[in-house]
């Protein structure tokens with residue numbers, strides 16, 4: 001019998017923190033949502049979607065995994081990006097286990113070496129998910145990648161899979177649990193995340209902006225929930241401010257005849273209503289705030305920690 005089977009059959013409850021680390025767009029937030037089974041973090045096909053640490057709690061009969069989703073590792077340009085990278089370092093320090101998420105369908109670049117070095121420097125036990133393997137028609141392309149990573153670090157496990165499709169994700173979860181310490185649950189079973197509803201609503205709006213705009217807008221957009229009014233038990237009124245840096249960007253977000261803003265609002269409202277379990281009225285305002293990415297007080301207000 002393997003040590004793992006023994007641990008499971010002994011009935012020991014395991015619990016701890018697992019950091020999801022990787023390059024932008026690798027699929028960290030998709031994995032978080034998949035494992036938790038609820039949409040907690042914004043996901044988009046644009047890099048640098050996640051801007052702060054997001055906890056997601058998975059509770060099973062034999063343990064509890066507290067996942068820490070982090071921003072994708074990149075070179076900081078603005079104060080915003082410096083804070084995003086601080087969140088990554090902070091997460092690496094505070095967890096029991098690291099899970100490196102690598103887009104297996106993309107060629108290895110300097111960014112991958114940089115992320116790998118961060119994991120090595122952390123000296124934490126680590127798992128490797130070779131994600132997006134659904135995109136590989138020829139699975140044998142994974143072999144050189146597995147080989148390369150095996151030579152670089154003593155992984156507790158290397159799992160090829162797909163966060164999007166769910167392939168091998170139960171196996172990854174079992175590996176996470178197996179490598180956490182024996183401990184009591186850290187969160188109650190019904191707690192799925194540490195994110196307040198007003199932050200989740202703002203993130204949903206930002207996700208819809210990323211979905212409906214092109215390459216330029218994602219980096220220059222931020223969203224803050226400025227008012228939240230629970231009018232009745234089954235009806236909430238929400239005001240969100242969308243920040244951009246220039247008048248021309250405001251025009252793009254609003255769109256011709258305000259069509260784009262309407263679409264963003266409709267899509268966001270649908271998701272927010274699902275989250276709340278009741279109807280809401282969502283009002284969106286677009287504001288121009290030059291250089292918000294370098295303005296400390298705005299970043300504080302956006303919850304993007306120092």
Ligand SMILES: Nc1nc2c(ncn2[C@@H]2O[C@H](COP(=O)(O)OP(=O)(O)OP(=O)(O)O)[C@@H](O)[C@H]2O)c(=O)[nH]1
Nearest residue numbers: 024025026027028029030044048049050072163164
């Ligand atoms: N085909 C495929 N696409 C995936 C998979 N996982 C994630 N994606 C897609 O990859 C894109 C990026 O996903 P995210 O989860 O936002 O990536 P992230 O690592 O959180 O990105 P940042 O927050 O920017 O660091 C989205 O379009 C996802 O749908 C996967 O297993 N297979």
Ligand SMILES: [Mg+2]
Nearest residue numbers: 028029049050
């Ligand atoms: Mg993300």
